[in-house]
Amino acid sequence: DAGVIQSPRHEVTEMGQEVTLRCKPISGHNSLFWYRQTMMRGLELLIYFNNNVPIDDSGMPEDRFSAKMPNASFSTLKIQPSEPRDSAVYFCASSLGTGSYEQYFGPGTRLTVT
Amino acid sequence: KQEVTQIPAALSVPEGENLVLNCSFTDSAIYNLQWFRQDPGKGLTSLLLIQSSQREQTSGRLNASLDKSSGRSTLYIAASQPGDSATYLCAVSQGNTGKLIFGQGTTLQVKP
Numbered sequence: 001d002a003g004v005i006q007s008p009r010h011e012v013t014e015m016g017q018e019v020t021l022r023c024k025p026i027s028g029h030n031s032l033f034w035y036r037q038t039m040m041r042g043l044e045l046l047i048y049f050n051n052n053v054p055i056d057d058s059g060m061p062e063d064r065f066s067a068k069m070p071n072a073s074f075s076t077l078k079i080q081p082s083e084p085r086d087s088a089v090y091f092c093a094s095s096l097g098t099g100s101y102e103q104y105f106g107p108g109t110r111l112t113v114t
Numbered sequence: 115k116q117e118v119t120q121i122p123a124a125l126s127v128p129e130g131e132n133l134v135l136n137c138s139f140t141d142s143a144i145y146n147l148q149w150f151r152q153d154p155g156k157g158l159t160s161l162l163l164i165q166s167s168q169r170e171q172t173s174g175r176l177n178a179s180l181d182k183s184s185g186r187s188t189l190y191i192a193a194s195q196p197g198d199s200a201t202y203l204c205a206v207s208q209g210n211t212g213k214l215i216f217g218q219g220t221t222l223q224v225k226p
Contacts, residue, residue, distance in 0.1 A: 004157075031212055043203070043216040056213065091157055098212035100146050100165055105157035 004106035006092050012112045018080040021109045024073055025094030033093040033103060034067055034077050043091075049075065050098055082113045116141045118206055120217035127194055128225050135189040135220045137204035142182050145207040148214065149178050149189050152201045161202075162189075194224045 005024040013019055025032050033048040047057040049069045057067070064083070069075040079086055089108045095101040117140045127133055137147070146165050150158040162171045162178040164187070170179040177190040187204055201221045205214040 033212065033214075042218045043205075043214075045213055045215075048212060050212075056211065093158075095212060099207075099210040100163070101212070102148065102160045102163050103212070103214065104160065105150075107157045 004092055004094050004104055006090075006106035006109050008109060009107060010110045010112075012114065013082055014114055015083055016081045017113075018078065019082045019086075019111060019113075021077040021090050021092075021111070023075045023077070023092030023106060025075070025092070026104055027073070028096070029094035029104075030072075030097050031095045031101070032069060032075050033095075034075070035091040035093065035105075037089045037091060037108070038087075046077070048098075055098075079111075082111075084113045087111055087113050116144075116206060116208055116215050118204060118215050118217035120202075120204060120220050122220060123218065124221045124223075126223040126225065129194060129196060131194050131224075132190070132192050133194055133222070135191070135202050135204075135222070137187040137189070137217055139185045139187075139206050139215075141208065142185050143208060144182065145209055145211075147178075147180055147187050148205050148207070149176075149187075150203045150205065152203060152219070154200075158203065191222075194222075196224050196226050198222060199224050 007022045034046040037043045046059045052069045091108045093103040093105045095103045148163045149161045164180045175192040201219040203219045205216045
């Protein structure tokens with residue numbers, strides 16, 4: 001299995017632009033998680049899905065952030081409009097389900113907003 | 115609100131040493147605890163997952179213990195190698211949701 005796939009690996013954009021991050025979970029995994037990692041705040045859960053349904057988006061910082069999972073093999077995290085404080089590494093992770101299953105992380109997308 | 119703390123923030127040891135990384139959490143009502151490894155510029159790799167009902171898990175040279183009542187977990191690395199150099203993160207899950215709350219990590223350097 002290729003593991004969790006994220007694209008792009010690096011994204012540099014100007015403030016005000018729309019940014020879309022993409023994730024392909026491991027085949028057969030039913031849960032998908034989006035995290036953000038910064039030096040100041042560490043790793044934070046933004047939103048997670050179970051069977052393509054958003055379960056908890058309480059970690060999404062603002063209305064500028066939105067996430068979708070149209071099918072079991074694809075999810076997007078969109079920021080519109082982007083701001084410099086959104087600069088971070090965004091990780092996607094998947095697991096067989098919620099509860100007592102290991103989470104497998106993708107390589108991350110490093111986002112820089114200038 | 116659950117808080118996870120890892121001490122020390124950084125650790126440097128000579129190759130071959132046995133070492134212990136510490137993780138503490140404020141709310142003992144956890145579902146499970148996971149230890150991860152993160153290499154620079156890479157994603158996280160799951161090392162061990164301990165259920166709340168378990169006391170320890172072992173994988174190769176790694177052993178993780180869990181003491182829920184005192185809110186602590188340790189990751190023991192035996193006979194450390196330069197390839198073990200990385201940041202080690204612990205994370206706790208509360209409830210059967212899969213939501214993980216992470217510590218800030220311990221950055222380990224093993225010198226040849």
